[in-house]
Amino acid sequence: MIPLDSRLVRIVSRIKDRSLRRKVDGLLRNPTIKIGGRSFSGISIEKSPASIRHHHNYPGGFVEHTIALYELCMSLSRIVRRIYKCKVNTDLVICGVLLHDIFKPTTYEQIGEREYRRSTLAERVDHLTLASAELIRRGFPLDAVHVVTASHGQQYGPIGPMTIEALICHLGDYAEAKLNGDMLSAARFMIREVTGEEPLTLSGKEAFAIVRAKTDRGWDGLKDYLSNRGMLTNRKVQVR
Numbered sequence: 358m359i360p361l362d363s364r365l366v367r368i369v370s371r372i373k374d375r376s377l378r379r380k381v382d383g384l385l386r387n388p389t390i391k392i393g394g395r396s397f398s399g400i401s402i403e404k405s406p407a408s409i410r411h412h413h414n415y416p417g418g419f420v421e422h423t424i425a426l427y428e429l430c431m432s433l434s435r436i437v438r439r440i441y442k443c444k445v446n447t448d449l450v451i452c453g454v455l456l457h458d459i460f461k462p463t464t465y466e467q468i469g470e471r472e473y474r475r476s477t478l479a480e481r482v483d484h485l486t487l488a489s490a491e492l493i494r495r496g497f498p499l500d501a502v503h504v505v506t507a508s509h510g511q512q513y514g515p516i517g518p519m520t521i522e523a524l525i526c527h528l529g530d531y532a533e534a535k536l537n538g539d540m541l542s543a544a545r546f547m548i549r550e551v552t553g554e555e556p557l558t559l560s561g562k563e564a565f566a567i568v569r570a571k572t573d574r575g576w577d578g579l580k581d582y583l584s585n586r587g588m589l590t591n592r593k594v595q596v597r
């Protein structure tokens with residue numbers, strides 16, 4: 358068995374249904390897929406980004422996105438229960454959180470320390486189709502297949518959310534990806550403004566800290582912040 362990040366192990370353990378928990382655990386520990394006699398495994402989920410471009414595009418991004426999404430989806434589930442007085446199947450929500458992007462790392466190739474590209478597999482089949490196919494092959498229940506298949510929503514996926522659990526996962530995923538992605542682009546813009554250069558890589562935590570520094574202390578404060586962290590080059594900088 359491949360060791361799994363302890364934070365993910367804890368989330369898996371919250372699935373009450375034993376059979377579903379085992380299936381989720383099995384796929385998380387071995388996210389490989391066989392097509393035409395070839396087995397595809399990509400990069401490890403611990404090291405993988407959650408997206409190559411828009412959000413969590415750095416090592417560890419996949420796990421960070423999954424943990425944040427878990428918190429968000431548990432809050433949404435609580436709202437549905439406490440405010441709208443409606444039952445939520447938390448097992449299905451957790452299954453969606455853990456598996457909705459499970460074949461993204463399988464479709465990535467690492468080309469530099471923090472650089473990735475889509476693999477030959479990704480050029481032929483998208484990660485969501487792979488996930489739907491493999492969940493069905495592994496005998497996941499229909500509603501568990503649905504939370505994953507509907508995670509991109511009506512506009513960007515094969516089907517929109519038709520259950521409360523699928524809607525929670527889809528909305529959570531959209532909000533969490535946007536929270537991270539918007540911070541990364543804002544921080545990248547701010548670094549460009551101060552240094553005149555494109556930052557090579559930026560983590561979610563760094564992006565939030567940079568936007569915080571600019572919000573609280575203005576452009577001069579941001580310049581100090583970047584300089585203290587050795588992120589200012591010798592290029593002439595013009596602070597607005």
Ligand SMILES: [Fe+2]
Nearest residue numbers: 457458485509
């Ligand atoms: Fe996705």
Ligand SMILES: [Fe+2]
Nearest residue numbers: 457458530534
């Ligand atoms: Fe996602």
